[in-house]
Amino acid sequence: MGDDHRAAPEPSSLMxxxxxxxxxxxxxxxxxxxxxxxxxxxxxPEVTVEPTHLGPVFxxxxxxxLGQVRLGADDDYDLVYDHFDVRHYxxxxxxxxxxxxxxxxxxFLTVSPEVRRSPHPDFSPEVYRTRHPEHEHGPERSxxxxxLKRGRxxxxxxDPAAGVVELAPVLGMEPGEVVDLVRERRADLRExxxxxxxxxxxxxxxxxxxxxxxxxxxxxxxxxxxxxLPGATAQVAALHAAHEAAGFRRARVVFVxxxxxxxxxxxxxxxxxxALATEVSPEDIVVIYTDDGGASPADRFPRGVREVDLAAxxxxxxxxxxxxxxxxxxxxxxxxxxxxxxSRLLYHALRVYxxxxxxxxxxxxxxxxxxxxxxxxxxxxxxxxxYRTFDQLAGVITDSHALVEDLRDTxxxxxxxxxxxxxxxxxxxxxxxxxxxPTRDPAERPQIFWAGRWDRQKRIDLLxxxxxxxxxxxxxMWGESVLRGGRRRVPANVHPQGPYGxxxxxxxxxxxxxxxxxxxxxxxxLLLEVAMTGVPIVGTRVGGTGEVLGEHxxxxxxxxxxxxxxxxxxxxxADPAAARVRAARLRARLQQERSAAAFATQVSRVLLLPAQxxxxxx
Numbered sequence: 192m193g194d195d196h197r198a199a200p201e202p203s204s205l206m207x208x209x210x211x212x213x214x215x216x217x218x219x220x221x222x223x224x225x226x227x228x229x230x231x232x233x234x235x236p237e238v239t240v241e242p243t244h245l246g247p248v249f250x251x252x253x254x255x256x257l258g259q260v261r262l263g264a265d266d267d268y269d270l271v272y273d274h275f276d277v278r279h280y281x282x283x284x285x286x287x288x289x290x291x292x293x294x295x296x297x298x299f300l301t302v303s304p305e306v307r308r309s310p311h312p313d314f315s316p317e318v319y320r321t322r323h324p325e326h327e328h329g330p331e332r333s334x335x336x337x338x339l340k341r342g343r344x345x346x347x348x349x350d351p352a353a354g355v356v357e358l359a360p361v362l363g364m365e366p367g368e369v370v371d372l373v374r375e376r377r378a379d380l381r382e383x384x385x386x387x388x389x390x391x392x393x394x395x396x397x398x399x400x401x402x403x404x405x406x407x408x409x410x411x412x413x414x415x416x417x418x419x420l421p422g423a424t425a426q427v428a429a430l431h432a433a434h435e436a437a438g439f440r441r442a443r444v445v446f447v448x449x450x451x452x453x454x455x456x457x458x459x460x461x462x463x464x465x466a467l468a469t470e471v472s473p474e475d476i477v478v479i480y481t482d483d484g485g486a487s488p489a490d491r492f493p494r495g496v497r498e499v500d501l502a503a504x505x506x507x508x509x510x511x512x513x514x515x516x517x518x519x520x521x522x523x524x525x526x527x528x529x530x531x532x533x534s535r536l537l538y539h540a541l542r543v544y545x546x547x548x549x550x551x552x553x554x555x556x557x558x559x560x561x562x563x564x565x566x567x568x569x570x571x572x573x574x575x576x577x578y579r580t581f582d583q584l585a586g587v588i589t590d591s592h593a594l595v596e597d598l599r600d601t602x603x604x605x606x607x608x609x610x611x612x613x614x615x616x617x618x619x620x621x622x623x624x625x626x627x628x629p630t631r632d633p634a635e636r637p638q639i640f641w642a643g644r645w646d647r648q649k650r651i652d653l654l655x656x657x658x659x660x661x662x663x664x665x666x667x668m669w670g671e672s673v674l675r676g677g678r679r680r681v682p683a684n685v686h687p688q689g690p691y692g693x694x695x696x697x698x699x700x701x702x703x704x705x706x707x708x709x710x711x712x713x714x715x716x717l718l719l720e721v722a723m724t725g726v727p728i729v730g731t732r733v734g735g736t737g738e739v740l741g742e743h744x745x746x747x748x749x750x751x752x753x754x755x756x757x758x759x760x761x762x763x764x765a766d767p768a769a770a771r772v773r774a775a776r777l778r779a780r781l782q783q784e785r786s787a788a789a790f791a792t793q794v795s796r797v798l799l800l801p802a803q804x805x806x807x808x809x
Contacts, residue, residue: 233261236272243278244390245407252288253278259294267336272296274339276311282411283308300332309411310335312381313374315351322356323347350374351412354424358417361431373418380413422512429504429516433479434523436499442524443467443475444798447517449533450483450502451491456694456716459557459590460532461491462617463798466791468493470799477524481517481536488693501536514540518548528585528798532557538576541583549583555613555798556580557588558598560713560734565647578602586611586797590713591735613797616738617719618787625725625778626699628771636684637664637764640702640726642691642717643709645672650708650731656753657706658682661760666706669697694720702726704763704770706756710749712736719785722777727770729759743777 240247240254256277262269277295281288287298299310307316319334320327323342331337338349348356348366352373359366384390397404418424444467446460457465464476473495478487484500492498501520505513518540521529529552531537541548548554561571577598581587589595595612598604604612629638639661643649645668658666659682669688681687691697694717705721707730714735721728722739730736732746740746745759763770 231261233264236260236262243385244394245278245385245410246394249281249285249288253281255291256281256288256293256295259292260296261294267332268296268300270339271300271310271333271335274311274335275299279312279411280308280310282408285408299335309351312377312411312413313351314338314349316349318351319347319349322349352377352415352418353421354418354428357428358424360435361427373415376415377413380415381410384410422509425508426512426516426519429501429508429513430520430523432504433499433501433516433520437477437497437524438474440474440497442477442497442526443471443528444477445521445524445526445529446476446478447521447529447531447534447537448478448480449535450480451485451487452533456488456720457491457617457620458716459588459615459617460530461487462790463530463615463794464492464496466618466787466794467798468496469791470795477526479517479520479534481534505536510539511543514543518544521548522551526552527800528553528555530555530557530588530798533559533572538572541576541580545580545583549585553585553800554583555586555588556584557590558594559590560594560711562648563711573598581608581611584611586613588613588615588797590615590617591738593735593737594713613793615794616785616790617714617716618790619719619723619781619785621723621782621787623695623720623723625723625775626702628767629701629703637703638701639664639666639704639706639760640669640697640699641666641706641708642669642697644670648710648712650710653753653756654706654708655680655682655685657708657756657760658685660753660757664703664760664764699724699726703767704729704760706760707731707736708756709733709736714738719781722774722781725771725774725778727763727767727774728777729756729763739781741777741780743773743780 235258238254238258240250243250260272262272275296280295280299287293299308302308309315314335316334319338319342326334326337326342329337331340334349338347342349346367348370350370350373352370355369355373356366359369362369384393393403393406397407414420417427444464446464448460452458460478464473464478467476473493474497476492476496478492478496478498479501480499481501484502487498501517505516508516513536517536529548531554556572556576558571558573558577561569561574563569573594577587581602587598589598589612592614595614598612599609641654645651649670654666654668658664662684664684666685667688668685669691671690704727707715707718707728709715709731710733712731712734718728718730718736718739722744727745728740729745729747730740731749732740733749737746745763747755747759
């Protein structure tokens with residue numbers, strides 16, 4: 192073979208040469224003081240070469256760097272040196288060790304505040320700044336000095352291990368106790384690598400395959416389970432906090448809701464929870480808020496239902512990590528059913544975890560009516576996720592027969608598929624009392640009530656045209672505007688009242704009729720509530736509203752103009768007594784069609800699994 196293909200020396204030969212070189216270096220430097228650079232006060236420390244499995248070349252450079260240290264001229268410098276690990280510092284940038292005149296302590300104090308290099312295995316400038324940003328621009332030259340002088344005694348955490356603070360509650364320990372254990376394990380690992388059998392094995396392997404030697408750089412940042420990556424530890428911490436909020440108990444039914452939704456009514460998730468509470472304990476029901484937190488209105492859920500603000504717990508996580516936390520949390524409850532009510536986080540998680548989640552869980556998606564853009568284009572969760580997920584679902588729940596028929600026609604559902612389509616017709620609240628008709632002087636103006644968000648769905652412009660065509664009445668509006676550009680120009684006979692907390696807060700005894708102008712809808716809770724008070728309703732028949740409005744109300748077709756509403760309003764006002772009789776019949780019909788008992792029977796049949804003995808598998 193030619194000169195370019197000489198056989199590699201035997202590993203044993205290389206190891207002997209390395210040990211011999213280390214011995215010669217130790218003899219040449221033992222007890223010797225490196226000459227002090229000109230113009231630098233102070234004395235050098237005693238320098239000896241400490242042989243390690245890193246090899247004699249790096250060990251020599253560590254000793255050379257130590258020889259550039261000068262003590263006794265700067266108290267802060269000396270304090271840092273007393274807690275400085277030169278080997279650890281140089282491992283983070285091996286090229287720096289090649290500079291013969293490098294003073295590692297001075298380099299750290301003057302350069303490393305910018306490059307964020309660590310002076311010791313148990314200290315991370317980045318972690319310290321993140322946890323204590325108030326020290327970012329403190330009086331000290333380095334955050335390390337701040338920590339050594341004050342932060343350490345104050346219990347401030349600066350350890351580089353990920354999640355030591357976040358995982359402390361999971362381990363049932365104080366953060367300081369966790370840090371002590373991590374430091375002990377880290378010190379043991381470093382000792383085994385630098386001087387023990389583990390390091391010897393790595394050094395021998397590096398002789399055979401030089402690329403393995405690159406792994407020595409990781410000695411400056413060892414990772415120890417479970418304190419590995421910030422994302423992983425944050426996931427574990429969020430899961431533990433969520434289960435802590437849920438009382439560390441399993442559940443029969445889990446609702447995954449985007450947020451505590453607007454309004455004081457029960458909404459569908461509240462109706463279903465109250466219905467389930469007739470069959471299972473309320474403590475067996477968990478509600479998880481995923482997109483926005485907050486408190487649910489009073490009486491939304493039965494007393495004892497557990498609520499978890501997951502949105503707050505995963506707020507600082509990456510989206511993918513938050514999705515994983517949610518899916519893992521859901522599976523851990525071992526529930527009979529998981530019911531998604533507008534949770535964006537869960538919908539997006541289904542793209543990745545849908546099949547896996549459906550393999551072990553009974554998942555139900557709740558779809559309400561779709562929305563319409565200013566261009567007339569329809570969008571909504573059902574349009575985006577029905578076709579993607581239906582084959583994986585235990586069922587789909589809607590609030591209206593109209594939406595079910597729309598889905599059936601759109602996706603050509605078979606009779607077998609339709610067995611997994613469920614209309615939960617929300618029960619009416621029989622506790623709502625019939626409002627007495629207003630008694631007023633004939634000269635007083637009739638009062639028309641309207642409530643809702645000021646948005647495109649509610650067709651505010653149509654409402655204002657109706658008001659302009661009825662100058663003899665007053666229209667009182669409850670709600671807030673979400674229209675861009677502020678509120679529209681309000682007619683003189685329209686009187687905004689602002690938002691309200693609960694439907695019963697409204698002065699319904701002053702209402703001659705209720706006006707509803709929605710351009711698209713499901714079965715709005717508001718219409719059910721109004722119908723139970725006996726107030727006559729003039730409203731748009733669209734989507735699911737036709738399931739409330741019928742011959743006992745004054746339904747107006749979607750395509751009708753303002754004149755149709757005006758005629759209906761004047762018909763009600765012309766004979767208020769007859770209108771109240773008609774409204775009373777609407778109340779009676781809804782009580783018969785939407786009883787709480789029938790609703791509870793349907794909900795339990797769909798969502799709850801049959802009771803099992805303790806020995807049965809789920």
